[in-house]
Amino acid sequence: MGFALLPIIVIVVFLILVIGIYNSLVLLRNRCSNAWAQVDVQLRRRYDLIPNLVETVKGYAKHERETFENVTEARSKAINAGTVKEQGEAENMLTGALKSLFAVVENYPDLKANQNFLMLQEELAGTEGKIAYARQFYNDLVMKFSTKQQVFPSNIIAGMFNFKLRDYFEIEEPEARAPVEVKF
Amino acid sequence: MYEQIARNKWRSFFLILFFLCLIFALSWVFGELTGLGPHGLVIAVIIAVAMTFGSYYASDKIVLAISRAKPVKKEDYPYLYNVVEGLTIAAGLPKLRCYIIDDTAPNAFASGRNPKNSVIVVTKGLLEKLNRTELEGVIAHEMSHIKNYDILVQTLAVVMIGIVALLSDWILRTLFWGRGRRRSDSKGRGGAEIFIVVGLVLAVLSPMIAQLLRLAISRKREFLADANGAFLTRYPPGLASALKKLAADREPLEAANKATAHLYIVNPLKDFKGKVNKLFSTHPPVEERIAALEKM
Numbered sequence A: 001m002g003f004a005l006l007p008i009i010v011i012v013v014f015l016i017l018v019i020g021i022y023n024s025l026v027l028l029r030n031r032c033s034n035a036w037a038q039v040d041v042q043l044r045r046r047y048d049l050i051p052n053l054v055e056t057v058k059g060y061a062k063h064e065r066e067t068f069e070n071v072t073e074a075r076s077k078a079i080n081a082g083t084v085k086e087q088g089e090a091e092n093m094l095t096g097a098l099k100s101l102f103a104v105v106e107n108y109p110d111l112k113a114n115q116n117f118l119m120l121q122e123e124l125a126g127t128e129g130k131i132a133y134a135r136q137f138y139n140d141l142v143m144k145f146s147t148k149q150q151v152f153p154s155n156i157i158a159g160m161f162n163f164k165l166r167d168y169f170e171i172e173e174p175e176a177r178a179p180v181e182v183k184f
Numbered sequence B: 001m002y003e004q005i006a007r008n009k010w011r012s013f014f015l016i017l018f019f020l021c022l023i024f025a026l027s028w029v030f031g032e033l034t035g036l037g038p039h040g041l042v043i044a045v046i047i048a049v050a051m052t053f054g055s056y057y058a059s060d061k062i063v064l065a066i067s068r069a070k071p072v073k074k075e076d077y078p079y080l081y082n083v084v085e086g087l088t089i090a091a092g093l094p095k096l097r098c099y100i101i102d103d104t105a106p107n108a109f110a111s112g113r114n115p116k117n118s119v120i121v122v123t124k125g126l127l128e129k130l131n132r133t134e135l136e137g138v139i140a141h142e143m144s145h146i147k148n149y150d151i152l153v154q155t156l157a158v159v160m161i162g163i164v165a166l167l168s169d170w171i172l173r174t175l176f177w178g179r180g181r182r183r184s185d186s187k188g189r190g191g192a193e194i195f196i197v198v199g200l201v202l203a204v205l206s207p208m209i210a211q212l213l214r215l216a217i218s219r220k221r222e223f224l225a226d227a228n229g230a231f232l233t234r235y236p237p238g239l240a241s242a243l244k245k246l247a248a249d250r251e252p253l254e255a256a257n258k259a260t261a262h263l264y265i266v267n268p269l270k271d272f273k274g275k276v277n278k279l280f281s282t283h284p285p286v287e288e289r290i291a292a293l294e295k296m
Helices: A002-060 A065-079 A084-105 A109-113 A115-150 A154-160 B002-034 B039-057 B059-067 B078-091 B124-129 B132-147 B150-177 B179-187 B192-233 B236-248 B275-279 B286-294
Strands: B097-101 B108-111 B119-123
Touching: A002 A065, A002 A084, A002 A109, A002 A115, A002 A154, A065 A084, A084 A115, A109 A115, A115 A154, A115 B078, B002 B039, B002 B150, B002 B192, B039 B059, B039 B150, B059 B108, B059 B119, B078 B097, B078 B132, B078 B192, B097 B124, B108 B132, B119 B124, B119 B132, B124 B132, B132 B150, B132 B192, B132 B236, B150 B192, B192 B236, B192 B275, B192 B286, B236 B286
Parallel strands: B097 B119
Antiparallel strands: B108 B119
């Protein structure tokens, strides 16, 4: 009687382990998806801040029309971007347009002292930080997920149930890697 | 970075293991001396846990009250909240409440039994004297304490000190009031003398060993929080620079006292120099922390 029990216990333990590994792979995959969506939340926040910022600056620097148009256009492009590549390009354009906008602000000391403007500037700086951290967190999760798919024994389960590796968020344009130069 | 994180995790694990061995040694000696067996350990655990866990559950409220920290809203301190929120995103933690201590001495701490009930506390001096990168370094360090459940680790260490203190005390009482000898006589044990000697030595030394262990654990967790914090920001120089500024600013923090000093990022009371003093410090010396960060 004892001998018949042993293989049953072994099989049950084995099944529990397999289920455990499968579930943890599912959990990691969902965490990656969540983190990717959270990046979008922060990007959205940045898009929402921009019209306010443009209006505040317009109040003081009415004649810098070209700068405003660049920012607004870049923002629309970024919101309507389709593929990840398109979005990356639009984001870079937007960052560049914002840089020009802040360069313009340097010429208007009243604007620089405006409470509303300072608050928006701080919010924007905070949001830029959050976008970066959200992307970093996504990459950290992708690393955990990829590692789990590649180490033994979870790689067997991952292969059996067709788990796919996710891409890291990477900068595509070499210009974006260059240090930011602020020229006045 | 990864190596330092792993190394400090292992070291604190082994320290806790050593602590447990000490406790088992004490409870075994106690069991032999009194014939109560493992009951002594059980009772000691219950008492120590009961005494400590009340404070653990309210750890955030107690500490905030002692430190005279005031809660602040995002509207009043957007800069602080933006920094904290960015790092909670990087750490995968829920939103944290922020508190301010109205003091020009720069310092910070975090408290709370788990991430959902945790708080970040900074002094006004910290916000004024550090730049954004340095502030991120400090807050990332505090957030790592939260993420690593360091308050729980410290509470466990305090519980273990309690157990050691109780068992040591009972062993000493047993030795002095002679109850144990009756049992060894009735069972005819010749080896009782060894237990008496061992028991005496352990009972006298253990409380101090336990304190030293707790302080060693605290120091390793500080190194771990430094390493994890640097990992969060991916920028060790930020925290290194902040530590340099904090070390240079020797103004004592008025609201801090011995009970809460271990929570702050740098010791808010005195500067501990010299080898013996280092053993009794809750924090590693700032120079060593900066050196470790610069090696990353």
